Amino acid sequence: MGITLGPNQYGKAEVRLVTVEREGPVHHIKDLTVSTALRGNLAATHLTGDNRDVVATDTQKNTIFAFAKRQPVGDIEDFALRLGRHFVSSFGQITGARVLIEEHGWRRIEVGGTPHDHAFSRSGEEKRTTAVTVDGDQEWVVSGLADLVVLKSTGSEFHGFPRDEYTTLAETDDRILATAVTARWRYREGETGGWSRAHATARSALLETFARKHSLSLQQTLYAMGGAVIEAVPAIAEVRLSLPNKHHFLVDLSPFGLGNDNEVFHAADRPYGLIEGTVLSDDAPDPGLAWHTLPAF
Numbered sequence: 001m002g003i004t005l006g007p008n009q010y011g012k013a014e015v016r017l018v019t020v021e022r023e024g025p026v027h028h029i030k031d032l033t034v035s036t037a038l039r040g041n042l043a044a045t046h047l048t049g050d051n052r053d054v055v056a057t058d059t060q061k062n063t064i065f066a067f068a069k070r071q072p073v074g075d076i077e078d079f080a081l082r083l084g085r086h087f088v089s090s091f092g093q094i095t096g097a098r099v100l101i102e103e104h105g106w107r108r109i110e111v112g113g114t115p116h117d118h119a120f121s122r123s124g125e126e127k128r129t130t131a132v133t134v135d136g137d138q139e140w141v142v143s144g145l146a147d148l149v150v151l152k153s154t155g156s157e158f159h160g161f162p163r164d165e166y167t168t169l170a171e172t173d174d175r176i177l178a179t180a181v182t183a184r185w186r187y188r189e190g191e192t193g194g195w196s197r198a199h200a201t202a203r204s205a206l207l208e209t210f211a212r213k214h215s216l217s218l219q220q221t222l223y224a225m226g227g228a229v230i231e232a233v234p235a236i237a238e239v240r241l242s243l244p245n246k247h248h249f250l251v252d253l254s255p256f257g258l259g260n261d262n263e264v265f266h267a268a269d270r271p272y273g274l275i276e277g278t279v280l281s282d283d284a285p286d287p288g289l290a291w292h293t294l295p296a297f
């Protein structure tokens, strides 16, 4: 029985990088988690342990820090593109690179109503993300956000689903709808900037649609949210969304002689429904390697 080496990639995962840029007394910080993965002709190390083609993951980590010093990091998409291009252009055996970045947000602390020069508080769980793929001279950018937690206390229904001997869920025309949005959007090839503005516009489209769309299912809300991003940002061709349904169950207060008119809920954390889907522009170009080895959603 023969054995062959299949697809592989390797790199440094979750490098925690923080930079401080000084503008006189005013400091600007960037807080990133960066992961690199390289591909190419790496059969030798797998088959015989010959490491002559292996750009060490330690070197990859050092490159991230050095690049953060050589030039201000800027938008995460641009930083990821600089890193990916460097690895592919510097080493003949490395033909492809995938750079993932998560950006953690910080807000200036307000002191007496004035934003402080160099003291910050974490913005919360939400992260801005990018996944850049470089393959030879081709590049793909998939950006997004993760863990944007939202809730609406009405404007959500769920009914009309099939019932069998295992169905106990009551139909409802008024429930809490809550989720933690993870979204990835694929830019059309050749997009070269305006990343932050596109991020802000896409984020607003997601939030406004969640708020305004009267929901008959989280699936319907997902499709509306993805479509709103594509309509708001022409440079985006495809949106993938992963929406955990953070169930809020009405508590039965009748044992205590109390009614419950959608006022008291149990916020359950597990299990949760997981609603995932892709929304595409009609003229979305072929994705190429944009999603290659990214988690499905």
Ligand SMILES: O=c1[nH]c(=O)c2[nH]c(=O)[nH]c2[nH]1
Binding pocket: 158, 169, 216, 217, 218, 219, 245, 273
């Ligand atoms: O919006 C929903 N979609 C479902 O598929 C589902 N399934 C479920 O039990 N509750 C819900 N809610």
